[in-house]
Amino acid sequence: MTDSKPKTKVKLRDSIILYKRIWGYMSVYWRRFLVSVIAMIVVAATEPAFARIMKPLIDKGFTDKDKTAIIVTPLLVMLIYLIRAIASYTNETNSTWLSGTVVEKMRTLMFDRLLKLPVQYYDNNNSGRIISRIVFDVTQITEAGFNIITVTIRDGFTIIGLLGLLFYTDWQLTLFCFFTLPFVLILVRVLAHRLRRLTHNNQQQYGEMTQIITEAVQGQKVVKLYDGLHYEGLRFANSVNVIKTNNVKQTATSSLNTGLSQFLVSCSLAMILYFAASKSKASNFTAGDFVSFITAMIMILQPMKRITNVTQSLQRGLTAAESVFDFLENAEEPDTGKLKLNGVTDSIVFKRVNFKYPTSECNILNNIDVQIKKGETVALVGSSGSGKTTFANLIPRFYLPQDGAIYIDGNNLCDFELGSLRDNLALVSQDVVLFNDTAYNNIAYGSTSRTVTKEDVVRAAKLANALEFIEQLPNGFDTLIGENGTRLSGGQKQRLAIARAILKNAPILILDEATSALDNQSEKLVQEALDRLIEDRTTIVIAHRLSTILHADKIIVMERGNIVEVGKHEELLAKNGAYASLYNVQSNWVS
Numbered sequence: 324m325t326d327s328k329p330k331t332k333v334k335l336r337d338s339i340i341l342y343k344r345i346w347g348y349m350s351v352y353w354r355r356f357l358v359s360v361i362a363m364i365v366v367a368a369t370e371p372a373f374a375r376i377m378k379p380l381i382d383k384g385f386t387d388k389d390k391t392a393i394i395v396t397p398l399l400v401m402l403i404y405l406i407r408a409i410a411s412y413t414n415e416t417n418s419t420w421l422s423g424t425v426v427e428k429m430r431t432l433m434f435d436r437l438l439k440l441p442v443q444y445y446d447n448n449n450s451g452r453i454i455s456r457i458v459f460d461v462t463q464i465t466e467a468g469f470n471i472i473t474v475t476i477r478d479g480f481t482i483i484g485l486l487g488l489l490f491y492t493d494w495q496l497t498l499f500c501f502f503t504l505p506f507v508l509i510l511v512r513v514l515a516h517r518l519r520r521l522t523h524n525n526q527q528q529y530g531e532m533t534q535i536i537t538e539a540v541q542g543q544k545v546v547k548l549y550d551g552l553h554y555e556g557l558r559f560a561n562s563v564n565v566i567k568t569n570n571v572k573q574t575a576t577s578s579l580n581t582g583l584s585q586f587l588v589s590c591s592l593a594m595i596l597y598f599a600a601s602k603s604k605a606s607n608f609t610a611g612d613f614v615s616f617i618t619a620m621i622m623i624l625q626p627m628k629r630i631t632n633v634t635q636s637l638q639r640g641l642t643a644a645e646s647v648f649d650f651l652e653n654a655e656e657p658d659t660g661k662l663k664l665n666g667v668t669d670s671i672v673f674k675r676v677n678f679k680y681p682t683s684e685c686n687i688l689n690n691i692d693v694q695i696k697k698g699e700t701v702a703l704v705g706s707s708g709s710g711k712t713t714f715a716n717l718i719p720r721f722y723l724p725q726d727g728a729i730y731i732d733g734n735n736l737c738d739f740e741l742g743s744l745r746d747n748l749a750l751v752s753q754d755v756v757l758f759n760d761t762a763y764n765n766i767a768y769g770s771t772s773r774t775v776t777k778e779d780v781v782r783a784a785k786l787a788n789a790l791e792f793i794e795q796l797p798n799g800f801d802t803l804i805g806e807n808g809t810r811l812s813g814g815q816k817q818r819l820a821i822a823r824a825i826l827k828n829a830p831i832l833i834l835d836e837a838t839s840a841l842d843n844q845s846e847k848l849v850q851e852a853l854d855r856l857i858e859d860r861t862t863i864v865i866a867h868r869l870s871t872i873l874h875a876d877k878i879i880v881m882e883r884g885n886i887v888e889v890g891k892h893e894e895l896l897a898k899n900g901a902y903a904s905l906y907n908v909q910s911n912w913v914s
Contacts, residue, residue, distance in 0.1 A: 338641050341641050341644045341645060341648070342641070342644075344644065344648060345464060345640075345644055348425050348428060348429065349421065349425055352421055352424065355417050355420065355421055356417075356421060358413065358417055359413070359414050359417040359418050359421065359473075360476055362410040362411070362413040362414035362417070363410075363414050363473060363476045363477040363480070364476065364477075364480050365406065365407075365410035366407055366410045366411055366414060366477055366481075367476075367477050367478070367479075367480030367481040367483075367484055368480070368484060369403050369404070369406060369407040369410075370481045370484060370485060370622055370626075371481075371484035371485050371487065371488040371619065372403050373400065373403055373404075373618075373622070374485065374488055374615055374618040374619040374622055375488055375615060376396055376399050376400065376403075377611065377614045377615040377618050378609075378611035378612060378614070378615040379396060379611065380393075380396040380611070381609075381610050381611035381614045381615075382609050382610065382611035414473065414477070418470075418473055422465040422470070425464070425465065426461055426462055426464070426465060429461050429464065429647060430457055430461050432651060433456065433457045433461065433647065433650060433651065434457060436650065436651055436653065436655065437453065437457070439655040439656060440653055440655060440656070441654075441655075441656045441657075441721075442716075442721040442722060443681070443722065444653060446680070447681070449530055449531070449534050450534060450537060451530045451531060451532070451533035451534025451535070451536070451537055452527070452530030452531070452533070452534065453530075453650075454530075454533050454537070455526065455529045455530040455533045456530070456646055456647060456650050458533075459526070459529050459643075460526060460643040460646045460647050461643070461647055462643075463639050463640050463642070463643030463644075464640055464643050464644050464647060465640070470636055470640075471633055471636060471637050471640065474629050474630065474633050474636075475630070475633065477626075478626035478627075478629050478630050479626075479630070481622075481623075481626045482623055482626050482627060482630070485619045485622055485623040485626075486623070488615070488619050489616060489619050489620070489623075492612050492615055492616045492619070493612065493616060495598075496598060496616065514576055514577075514579065514580045517576050518573060518576055518577065518638040518639070521569055521572050521573045521576065522573065522638055522639045522642040522643075523642050523646075524569050525566060525569045525570065525573070526642065526643065526646055528562060528565050528566045528569060529566065531562055532559070532562040532563060532566065535555070535558050535559050535562055536559070538555075539555050539559070584627070585627075656720070656741060657723070657737070658740065658741040658742075659737070660737055660738045660739045660740045660741065660743075660744070661738065661740065662734055662738050662739045662740065662743070663739070663740060663743045664731065664739045664740075664743045664744050664746070664747050665747070666747055666830035666831075667697045667731060667732060667747075667830060667831060667861045668697060668732050669696070669697060669732045669733065670694050670695060670696045670697060670731075670732070671694075671695040671718065671729070671730070671731050671831075671861060672693070672694050672695075672729070672730040672731075673691045673692060673693040673694075673714075673717075673727070673729055674692060674727050674728055674729075674730065675690050675691070675692060675726065675727035676688055676690070676691040676692075676717065676724045676726070676727035676728070676729060677689060677690060677691075677724060677725050677726040677727055678710075678713060678717065678722065678724045678725060679725055685884075686884050687710050687713045687884050688710045688713055688714060688717075688724070688884045689883075689884045689885050690727075690885075691714065691727070691886060692886075693879065693886065693889075695861060695863065695877075696861075696876075697861055698858075698859050698860065698861060699861060699862070699876045699877060700857050700862040700864060700872075700874075700875045700876050700877075701862070701863050701864070701875065701876065701877045701878075701879060702864045702865075702866050702872035702875040702877070702878045702879065703715070703863065703864070703865045703866070703879050703881060704866055704869060704872070704878060704879070704880055704881070704902065704905060705880055705881035705882055705901075705905075706882070706905075708883075709881040709882050709883060709884065710881050710883070710884040711835075711865045711881055712835055712865060713884075714863075714881070715750075715833045715835055715863055715865055717729060717736075718736070718748065718831070718833065718863065719744065719745055719748050719750065719833070720736060720737070720741060720744060720745075723737070746829070747829055747830050747831050748829050748831045748832075748833065749824040749827045749828075749829035749831070749832050749833070750824065750832075750833045750835070751817075751820050751821050751823075751824045751832075751833070751834050751835065752820075752835040752836075753835050753836035753865075755807075755808065755813075755816045755817055755819075755820045756807065756820070757804060757807050757808035757811075757816055757819060757820070758807075759803065759804070759805060759806045759807075760803065760804070761798075761800060761801050761802060761803055761804070762784075762793050762796065762799075762800050762801075762802055762804055762819065763777075763780055763800035763801060765804065765808075765819055765823065766780050766783055766784060766789075766819060766822045766823050766826055767780050767823075767826065768823055769827075775826065777800075779826060780800070780822075780826060781800075783822040783823070783825040783826035784800075784819075784822045786822070786825050786856065787818045787819070787821040787822035787825055788818055789815070789818035789819055789821070789822050792811075792815050792818075804819075821853070825856055829860075830860055830861060831860070831861045831862075831863075832856070832857060832860055832861070832862040832863070833862075833863045833865075834853070834862065834863070834864045834865065835865045836865055836866060836867050850871055854874075868909070869905060869906050869909055870909070872892075873892045874892070875891070875892070876891070877889060877890070877891065878890060878891065878892060878895055878902065880895065880900075880901045880902045880905075882901060887900070887901050888900055888901050888902050890902075
C-alpha cells in the first residue's frame with residue numbers, strides 16, 4: 324500500500340471537486356464566515372466611495388471654493404477609513420480564526436488517520452513526506468480556502484464597485500477597461516498549469532528534506548562515527564537547492580503572470596488618459612470627473628493585481644488539498660471483528676500460514692502449523708531473517724497472512740475486535756520505543772483506560788530491575804528521559820520497556836529478544852522477573868541468546884520461513900540437528 328499516485332494534468336472539474344471538499348470543512352462555521360464576508364464587502368465599498376468624493380472636492384472645493392465641500396469632504400474621508408478599519412479588523416480576525424480552526428481540524432483528522440493506518444503503510448512510505456503532509460501541506464489548504472475567498476470577495480467587490488463608478492462617470496471610457504480582459508484570462512489559464520506542477524514538485528521536495536533531517540538526527544552517532552558528515556551535507560544541500568530552484572521558478576511564473584497582466588492593463592490606462600484628456604475639451608467632462616475617474620482607475624490596479632496573483636495561491640492550495648485528501652483516503656487497518664477477547668482459554672493455533680511482504684520475492688513464512696497452549700512459553704529461534712519476528716507480528720495483526728489463518732480458542736484472529744485483541748497483548752521488542760517524557764509516564768504509557776497507581780508503577784519497575792537506576796535519576800520517576808530515552812543506557816531503556824509490559828499485565832506476552840541489550844548481571848535479574856511474569860500466561864519468546872530459553876515449554880527452530888524442529892531444549896539437543904548446531908556455536912563463542 325502506498326499513497327504515491329502518478330500525477331496527471333489536473334482538470335477544472337477536479338479543481339472544483341477539491342474546492343467543494345475544502346468548503347465542506349469551512350461551511351460548518353458559516354455564521355463567522357458570513358460576518359467575515361459582510362466585513363469584506365464593506366471594505367470593498369469604501370474604495371469606490373473614496374474615489375467618488377474626489378469629484379465634489381475638486382469641482383466644488385478647488386474650482387468653486389465651496390467652503391462646505393472643503394470641510395465636509397475631508398471628514399467623509401476620515402469616516403470612510405474609520406469604517407474600513409473596523410470592517411478590516413472584523414474580517415481579518417474572523418478569517419484567521421476560521422482558517423486556524425480548519426487547519427486544527429484537518430491536522431487532527433490526519434493524525435488520527437495516521438495512528439490507524441496499517442503497518443504496511445509505514446513500511447512503504449517515506450516518513451519525511453508523511454510528516455510534511457501534516458506539518459506543511461495542510462497549512463497550504465487555507466490558501467485555497469479563506470485566503471482565496473478573502474481576496475476574491477473583497478477585491479472582486481472592489482473591482483465591481485470601481486467599475487460601476489467608472490461606468491457612471493463615463494461609460495465610453497470604461498469600455499477600454501475591457502480591452503485587455505480576454506488576454507489576461509488566457510494568460511492566467513496557461514500559467515496556472517505550470518504553477519500546479521511546480522507546487523506538487525515542491526511538496527515532494529519538502530518531504531525529502533524532512534526525511535534527510537530526520538535521518539540525520541536519529542542516526543547522528545552513525546553519521547559521526549562513519550564520517551558521513553560530508554555525505555549528509557551534500558544530500559541536504561542538494562535538497563534545499565532543488566527547493567530553492569523550484570521556488571524561483573514558481574516566483575518567476577507568478578511574476579510573469581503579474582507583470583504581463585499589469586502591462587496589458589496599463590495599455591488600457593494609457594489610452595484612457597489620452598481619450599479622457601481629449602474628451603474634457605469637447606464635453607461637460609469636468610476636472611472632478613477626470614480626477615475621480617483616474618483615482619478609480621489607479622485604485623482598481625491593486626485589487627486586479629491581487630486577483631491575478633491569486634492563481635499561484637489557488638494552485639498551491641489545491642495541490643496541497645489533493646495531497647491531504649489522498650492521505651485521508653488511505654484505508655485504516657481492517658477491523659471487522661465483533662468478538663471480545665478475554666485472554667486465552669485453550670490455545671493459539673497457526674494453520675498453514677503463509678506470509679510474504681509486497682517487496683519480497685519469496686515467502687517469509689511457509690505453511691506454518693503451530694499450536695501454542697494456554698500458559699505455555701514458546702521460544703522461536705533461528706538465524707536472522709528466518710521469520711521469527713514476522714511470526715510474532717502476525718498475532719497482534721500488524722500484518723495479515725496471505726494464506727491460512729490464526730486462531731485463538733477456535734476463533735479466527737480476524738473475528739476479534741482489533742482493540743480487544745491488542746488489549747490482551749504486551750510486546751517488548753529489541754527495538755525499544757520510548758517517548759520524550761518522564762520515566763513514570765513511559766512505564767504507565769497507555770494506562771488511561773485503566774486505573775494505575777504509583778505503587779503499581781513502582782512494583783513494575785522493581786520487577787523489571789529498573790527501580791534502582793530510576794531512583795538514582797535527578798528527579799526519580801519524574802525525570803525526563805529524552806527522545807527515545809537518549810539519557811539512558813541501552814540496558815536501562817530495555818528495562819523501562821519491560822516494566823511497561825509488566826504493568827500492562829496482559830495474558831499474552833511477546834518478547835522479541837527482550838533481554839538483548841542487557842549486561843549479564845541485569846539479564847539474570849530481568850530473566851528472573853520474566854520467569855515470574857510468564858507464569859499462567861501464554862508467552863512467545865524470540866531469542867538470540869539461547870541461554871535465556873532453556874526452560875521453555877516448546878522451542879521452535881526456524882530456517883528461511885520454515886519450521887525445521889520443535890521440542891524442548893534437551894530433546895532438540897539429543898536430535899543433534901539445527902538447534903544443537905546453534906547452541907553449540909553459542910556455547911563455544913561464550914567459552
